[in-house]
Amino acid sequence: xxxxxxxxxxxxxxxxxxxxxxxxxxxxxxxxxxxxxxxxxxxxxxxxxxxxxxxxxxxxxxxxxxxxxxxxxxxxxxxxxxxxxxxxxxxxxxxxxxxxxxxxxxxxxxxxxxxxxxxxxxxxxxxxxxxxxxxxxxxxxxxxxxxxxxxxxxxxxxxxxxxxxxxxxxxxxxxxxxxxxxxxxxxxxxx
Amino acid sequence: xxxxxxxxxxxxxxxxxxxxxxxxxxxxxxxxxxxxxxxxxxxxxxxxxxxxxxxxxxxxxxxxxxxxxxxxxxxxxxxxxxxxxxxxxxxxxxxxxxxxxxxxxxxxxxxxxxxxxxxxxxxxxxxxxxxxxxxxxxxxxxxxxxxxxxxxxxxxxxxxxxxxxxxxxxxxxxxxxxxxxxxxxxxxxxx
DNA sequence: ACAATTCTGTACTTATTGGTATATAACCAC
DNA sequence: GTGGTTATATACCAATAAGTACAGAATTGT
Numbered sequence: 001x002x003x004x005x006x007x008x009x010x011x012x013x014x015x016x017x018x019x020x021x022x023x024x025x026x027x028x029x030x031x032x033x034x035x036x037x038x039x040x041x042x043x044x045x046x047x048x049x050x051x052x053x054x055x056x057x058x059x060x061x062x063x064x065x066x067x068x069x070x071x072x073x074x075x076x077x078x079x080x081x082x083x084x085x086x087x088x089x090x091x092x093x094x095x096x097x098x099x100x101x102x103x104x105x106x107x108x109x110x111x112x113x114x115x116x117x118x119x120x121x122x123x124x125x126x127x128x129x130x131x132x133x134x135x136x137x138x139x140x141x142x143x144x145x146x147x148x149x150x151x152x153x154x155x156x157x158x159x160x161x162x163x164x165x166x167x168x169x170x171x172x173x174x175x176x177x178x179x180x181x182x183x184x185x186x187x188x189x190x191x
Numbered sequence: 192x193x194x195x196x197x198x199x200x201x202x203x204x205x206x207x208x209x210x211x212x213x214x215x216x217x218x219x220x221x222x223x224x225x226x227x228x229x230x231x232x233x234x235x236x237x238x239x240x241x242x243x244x245x246x247x248x249x250x251x252x253x254x255x256x257x258x259x260x261x262x263x264x265x266x267x268x269x270x271x272x273x274x275x276x277x278x279x280x281x282x283x284x285x286x287x288x289x290x291x292x293x294x295x296x297x298x299x300x301x302x303x304x305x306x307x308x309x310x311x312x313x314x315x316x317x318x319x320x321x322x323x324x325x326x327x328x329x330x331x332x333x334x335x336x337x338x339x340x341x342x343x344x345x346x347x348x349x350x351x352x353x354x355x356x357x358x359x360x361x362x363x364x365x366x367x368x369x370x371x372x373x374x375x376x377x378x379x380x381x382x
Numbered sequence: 383a384c385a386a387t388t389c390t391g392t393a394c395t396t397a398t399t400g401g402t403a404t405a406t407a408a409c410c411a412c
Numbered sequence: 413g414t415g416g417t418t419a420t421a422t423a424c425c426a427a428t429a430a431g432t433a434c435a436g437a438a439t440t441g442t
Binding site: 194236 | 430438
């Protein structure tokens with residue numbers, strides 16, 4: 001029928017994510033993305049719409065990736081405590097050392113001028129809500145394993161706060177051991 | 192000698208902070224700051240240098256304000272536990288409800304494209320280090336009040352992580368009660 | 383009152399950037 | 413092959429923004 005696309009949209013989204021992640025929404029020019037991805041601006045526009053829409057696609061994709069992994073990890077058999085601890089520890093490589101330096105793309109986006117977009121705000125809100133929901137659901141399901149007076153809702157939020165704090169402090173290249181120590185300490189609250 | 196300044200530099204820095212805080216470094220134009228402050232661009236440049244230098248001044252000023260308050264609060268008489276709890280609770284109005292929506296200017300700056308400035312990165316790093324230092328010092332000083340096995344250094348970092356997490360999640364307008372509940376839960380670690 | 387000096391307002395320059403018009407290339411059905 | 417259709421590349425436009433030149437205003441010492 002017609003000329004086919006010369007690129008894989010997902011590849012371009014991955015490239016765009018790298019650039020947006022490194023420089024932020026506002027500071028990223030479309031020229032940088034076209035240069036990094038190798039496709040031209042008209043193709044970019046035809047495939048994803050304008051800069052705002054492209055960014056939203058990239059951000060949603062990022063969120064979906066993390067949520068998918070969280071769903072799998074938090075659904076594992078065994079105790080809720082172990083599942084949550086393993087989930088938290090999975091972030092250690094992403095919030096410590098060199099690799100963690102760029103921090104969390106979602107937090108970065110929440111703090112960037114990109115928040116002028118209502119859609120971006122909503123995407124981040126959905127992401128945070130869904131993440132906390134997953135933790136809460138798991139804690140509620142295994143409620144019997146905890147001692148009397150345990151409040152799964154508050155605990156879920158605390159876990160969420162700690163997780164966010166760890167990711168937000170990733171810029172400082174903390175020692176993985178230090179992150180582990182914090183997780184261990186907080187896990188003591190789940191007893 | 193010569194024509195005097197027609198504005199108070201601190202006032203301008205306060206106005207600039209509001210604009211930078213709301214829109215982020217990249218998305219803020221100098222025209223917006225001149226419009227909001229009422230002074231012209233040449234005056235702005237003469238007083239503070241270019242946009243980067245102005246932003247750094249604003250950020251340092253913000254950091255100094257919070258650090259000063261932390262020094263006062265954490266040095267109060269009584270137990271280390273009470274001092275830290277009070278310090279944490281002092282942030283509740285700034286990380287919940289409408290007022291908290293804009294979040295923490297430091298975290299926002301750490302996630303903005305403004306990090307391209309080495310100076311900005313250093314300022315944030317100094318701020319975080321100093322804050323943790325204050326908490327750690329207080330915990331160490333009152334070490335005897337805690338039970339055996341208590342590690343003031345790890346606990347200080349955990350407090351720091353929680354504080355950062357609360358501020359980073361402020362965009363979602365959490366209920367102050369919820370924030371309070373998290374603080375209470377975490378304070379249980381200091382026993 | 384006047385000169386020396388510093389500040390301020392207007393207008394401008396230059397560079398960048400988001401977005402698009404247009405012409406051409408690549409593909410498929412027939 | 414040819415026509416219809418969709419993608420790509422080049423070049424461009426309009427808007428915005430950082431930074432500055434320059435002329436004029438405000439102050440103080442003499």
